[in-house]
Amino acid sequence: MQQEAIEIEMKNGVTAPKGFKAVGIHCGVKKSKKDLALIYSEVPATAAAVFTLNKVQAAPVLVCKEYLLNSKNHRAIIVNSGNANACTGDQGYKDALMMAEKTADALNIKPEEIFVSSTGVIGETLPMDKILMGISAIADKLEEDDNLSAAEAIMTTDTFVKAAAESFAIKGKVVTIGGIAKGSGMIHPNMATMLAFVTTDAAIEKETFQIILKNVTDKTFNKIVVDGDTSTNDMVIALANGESGIENLKPGTVEYSLFSKKLYNVLKKLSIDIVKDGEGATKLVEINVTGALNDKDAEKAARAVALSPLVKTAIHGEDANWGRILAAVGYSGIDFDPAKFEIIINGIQILKQNYTVTLPIDEANQTLKHKEIKLLLKLNAGNGGATLWTCDFSEEYVKINGSYRT
Amino acid sequence: MQQEAIEIEMKNGVTAPKGFKAVGIHCGVKKSKKDLALIYSEVPATAAAVFTLNKVQAAPVLVCKEYLLNSKNHRAIIVNSGNANACTGDQGYKDALMMAEKTADALNIKPEEIFVSSTGVIGETLPMDKILMGISAIADKLEEDDNLSAAEAIMTTDTFVKAAAESFAIKGKVVTIGGIAKGSGMIHPNMATMLAFVTTDAAIEKETFQIILKNVTDKTFNKIVVDGDTSTNDMVIALANGESGIENLKPGTVEYSLFSKKLYNVLKKLSIDIVKDGEGATKLVEINVTGALNDKDAEKAARAVALSPLVKTAIHGEDANWGRILAAVGYSGIDFDPAKFEIIINGIQILKQNYTVTLPIDEANQTLKHKEIKLLLKLNAGNGGATLWTCDFSEEYVKINGSYRT
Numbered sequence: 001m002q003q004e005a006i007e008i009e010m011k012n013g014v015t016a017p018k019g020f021k022a023v024g025i026h027c028g029v030k031k032s033k034k035d036l037a038l039i040y041s042e043v044p045a046t047a048a049a050v051f052t053l054n055k056v057q058a059a060p061v062l063v064c065k066e067y068l069l070n071s072k073n074h075r076a077i078i079v080n081s082g083n084a085n086a087c088t089g090d091q092g093y094k095d096a097l098m099m100a101e102k103t104a105d106a107l108n109i110k111p112e113e114i115f116v117s118s119t120g121v122i123g124e125t126l127p128m129d130k131i132l133m134g135i136s137a138i139a140d141k142l143e144e145d146d147n148l149s150a151a152e153a154i155m156t157t158d159t160f161v162k163a164a165a166e167s168f169a170i171k172g173k174v175v176t177i178g179g180i181a182k183g184s185g186m187i188h189p190n191m192a193t194m195l196a197f198v199t200t201d202a203a204i205e206k207e208t209f210q211i212i213l214k215n216v217t218d219k220t221f222n223k224i225v226v227d228g229d230t231s232t233n234d235m236v237i238a239l240a241n242g243e244s245g246i247e248n249l250k251p252g253t254v255e256y257s258l259f260s261k262k263l264y265n266v267l268k269k270l271s272i273d274i275v276k277d278g279e280g281a282t283k284l285v286e287i288n289v290t291g292a293l294n295d296k297d298a299e300k301a302a303r304a305v306a307l308s309p310l311v312k313t314a315i316h317g318e319d320a321n322w323g324r325i326l327a328a329v330g331y332s333g334i335d336f337d338p339a340k341f342e343i344i345i346n347g348i349q350i351l352k353q354n355y356t357v358t359l360p361i362d363e364a365n366q367t368l369k370h371k372e373i374k375l376l377l378k379l380n381a382g383n384g385g386a387t388l389w390t391c392d393f394s395e396e397y398v399k400i401n402g403s404y405r406t
Numbered sequence: 407m408q409q410e411a412i413e414i415e416m417k418n419g420v421t422a423p424k425g426f427k428a429v430g431i432h433c434g435v436k437k438s439k440k441d442l443a444l445i446y447s448e449v450p451a452t453a454a455a456v457f458t459l460n461k462v463q464a465a466p467v468l469v470c471k472e473y474l475l476n477s478k479n480h481r482a483i484i485v486n487s488g489n490a491n492a493c494t495g496d497q498g499y500k501d502a503l504m505m506a507e508k509t510a511d512a513l514n515i516k517p518e519e520i521f522v523s524s525t526g527v528i529g530e531t532l533p534m535d536k537i538l539m540g541i542s543a544i545a546d547k548l549e550e551d552d553n554l555s556a557a558e559a560i561m562t563t564d565t566f567v568k569a570a571a572e573s574f575a576i577k578g579k580v581v582t583i584g585g586i587a588k589g590s591g592m593i594h595p596n597m598a599t600m601l602a603f604v605t606t607d608a609a610i611e612k613e614t615f616q617i618i619l620k621n622v623t624d625k626t627f628n629k630i631v632v633d634g635d636t637s638t639n640d641m642v643i644a645l646a647n648g649e650s651g652i653e654n655l656k657p658g659t660v661e662y663s664l665f666s667k668k669l670y671n672v673l674k675k676l677s678i679d680i681v682k683d684g685e686g687a688t689k690l691v692e693i694n695v696t697g698a699l700n701d702k703d704a705e706k707a708a709r710a711v712a713l714s715p716l717v718k719t720a721i722h723g724e725d726a727n728w729g730r731i732l733a734a735v736g737y738s739g740i741d742f743d744p745a746k747f748e749i750i751i752n753g754i755q756i757l758k759q760n761y762t763v764t765l766p767i768d769e770a771n772q773t774l775k776h777k778e779i780k781l782l783l784k785l786n787a788g789n790g791g792a793t794l795w796t797c798d799f800s801e802e803y804v805k806i807n808g809s810y811r812t
Contacts (some may be wrong), residue, residue, distance in 0.1 A: 053737070054733060054736040054737045055735075055736040055737070055738075055740070055741070055742065055744065056732055056733055056735070056736030056744040086729070087729060087732060087744065087761045088761065089745060089760055089761050121729075122729030122732075122733070123728065123729050123761060123763065231733065232733050232736060309715070309803070309807070310807055313803070313804050313807035314807065316804065317807070322529065323492070323493060323527075323528030323529045326462055326493060326528075327460060327462055327528070327637065327638050329461075329462070330460040330461040330462030330463075330638060331459070331460045331461070332461075334461070335461070336461065338461065338462040338493065339495060354495055355493045355494060355495050355529060357529065393804060394804060395801040395804045395805060397715070397719070397804070398719050398722065398799060398800060398801045398803070398804060399801060401715070401716055401719035401720065401723070
């Protein structure tokens with residue numbers, strides 16, 4: 001799906017908050033497209049991060065985890081695309097360390113104040129000569145302060161740039177949160193994909209920041225499903241530099257809640273952009289499950305529906321095939337009464353309780369003609385609910401992923 | 407995938423064992439193809455059965471479960487295709503009971519000696535007038551004793567008949583096991599799919615038979631993966647009528663082991679036929695995982711690989727994309743050291759330990775040119791192993807499932 005109106009975000013993203021700069025360049029990992037990005041805070045920032053749960057973790061993930069533990073403050077994120085530095089063993093680990101060291105040298109800060117990130121082909125070692133020369137060059141270009149080029153440089157086969165920002169006031173001071181992201185699930189041949197980088201000029205202590213980021217990530221990036229493949233490189237890294245001049249955000253305060261809400265908005269926007277850009281995707285699908293015994297059950301049900309190839313292909317074919325949706329909830333492992341199940345698509349009831357079809361099939365199919373589908377699934381068992389975002393499943397997905405290297 | 411040489415099985419299937427008859431006819435649920443099958447034992451038989459774990463269970467599944475509990479002996483299986491009698495509420499339940507009652511009348515036995523099975527569209531009530539007339543007609547045709555017509559009558563969008571049989575000697579007496587099956591996972595639009603019916607002239611007590619059937623099903627039908635969608639109607643029903651003249655099989659005996667082994671062969675053949683006939687499938691893939699910490703871990707790893715759309719599309723595209731396979735094992739949730747992972751395809755090593763690629767990519771891709779792929783994944787952690795069968799994922803799957811009703 002192509003994105004039309006993203007001009008506003010282009011201008012800000014990670015550079016919208018005060019005291020952050022970013023730029024992207026071509027260093028030679030890819031043939032001609034931008035492939036190296038640097039995000040920099042002019043003053044020390046606290047950091048929070050969430051990493052892939054895949055047992056196979058790329059070298060930069062390992063290095064980021066160590067630095068997050070070992071350093072109180074952070075200043076920069078260096079990212080290359082075109083090569084994931086995953087499944088590259090000891091050499092890969094050394095290369096990731098060297099990327100941090102070279103960036104630290106160029107910026108005159110400590111290596112452990114850097115985060116390192118890579119995305120692209122798995123199983124090949126990084127072309128370190130090109131990357132090291134690139135790092136020298138990119139540090140000099142930071143003054144250009146160009147969020148768009150940074151957002152472009154983290155893309156692999158993404159078809160559009162993903163950036164977002166929101167500003168709001170806390171006690172008369174303007175606070176801004178910005179972010180850029182790339183990829184969607186692990187949907188690319190040999191690609192390790194979902195990356196997101198978030199900056200804010202709010203002031204937050206490290207422990208608090210980690211709690212907020214984890215919570216909001218659980219409701220956004222952890223609620224999108226493209227194909228169920230989890231990458232070896234997924235990471236969300238967030239920096240807070242306090243340049244807005246507000247006091248440290250404290251849990252339980254109104255300001256804390258407001259910040260959480262705005263962070264949710266920014267990450268939700270990036271999450272939905274990732275789904276929209278899912279390979280071969282032609283439709284964005286929001287799945288809402290209500291009336292489950294608890295939230296966990298609701299999420300299980302929503303996830304089974306979001307992952308079902310039968311449901312995803314039916315939505316692609318604009319076939320309001322309720323039997324597939326009900327069957328997917330049926331094998332999700334949750335407890336519910338199938339006879340109480342209801343389906344509402346874009347506000348129109350398709351199935352009532354007791355398996356009662358409420359519309360002729362042609363009319364029901366009409367509800368799937370839209371580019372954005374809201375699927376409301378009512379279990380009528382309890383008060384549990386969940387929301388996920390996913391996309392449809394097209395021939396194009398198979399074509400792209402079956403013939404990537406031919 | 408089309409099947410070439412299945413003539414031998416055509417002649418036997420469920421009618422190969424002594425004392426069993428079967429026939430299939432057209433009764434009008436489908437437009438013109440056969441849609442009603444009857445399998446009959448001339449003498450009382452013990453029965454064993456395994457049913458779908460989907461929380462949404464079709465009416466015939468509910469009726470079969472009751473009859474299995476309430477009757478010591480069984481005589482017949484009545485099956486319609488074209489309509490699954492699933493998500494049909496009270497009416498569907500009454501209809502399933504009526505199918506059993508009508509069949510019992512026609513055969514002059516008790517309703518609870520019958521098993522009822524349905525496969526086809528979900529959410530529509532059965533055309534009972536046609537089915538009841540069909541049951542009268544089919545009982546009269548039993549004398550034709552035609553396994554092929556029965557196997558055809560349980561098909562929906564299957565492209566070939568699935569039947570198998572094996573004979574062997576126990577204490578000088580010939581024992582035979584035969585079976586027919588249809589469908590593959592829940593891969594059909596609105597279809598509730600995997601059915602298998604097994605007959606034998608061995609003598610086995612009910613409790614023992616249930617244990618054997620459950621064990622062998624776990625190693626065969628429960629080890630095939632097409633798309634991960636589990637149907638509302640899946641069932642395996644087995645009848646043992648003792649007509650071979652052998653004594654009751656007792657656990658722990660050589661005869662018991664032999665019977666289990668032969669039952670495994672028959673069900674494995676049917677299972678693999680189901681995978682080969684997976685919608686859009688062009689390749690049969692056997693996944694062997696060895697060296698896991700335990701068998702459960704091995705199965706988790708194999709299942710993650712078998713379900714990964716990225717792996718399935720790569721195999722379809724004949725791309726020996728080892729990063730996708732390793733990443734799928736990585737998110738399967740098991741404990742292993744990615745650096746010790748090895749991949750062998752059709753006997754040729756593609757990846758050695760320490761992420762060492764052993765072949766140029768073009769040569770590695772050659773290993774996937776075959777129609778039948780054996781994927782051996784060595785974890786080198788312990789002694790756990792598992793074997794699964796799956797198929798590739800083609801554009802054709804999306805086309806079939808996205809445009810079924812248009």
